[in-house]
Amino acid sequence: MINSTYLYSFFLLVVFASLFYLFLNFRSGKNEINNKILLKNLLEGLDMEVPDELKTLDDSSTDPQNLS
16 A cells, blocks of 8 residues: 555645646736726726726826836
């Protein structure tokens, strides 16, 4: 029979590998600018009032100072 120490080590390795895989593949890759653009498009699509900060987003989205 397999030694229990090896079995526990194997299951721990599987758990850590799974957590690492989930962290890399399901983390949010969107930055703040993309979230603001998404919010602006959503508000415009729902015919709701768009705040002034989001109205000027298209003009400033290519500005390197705002892409921090």
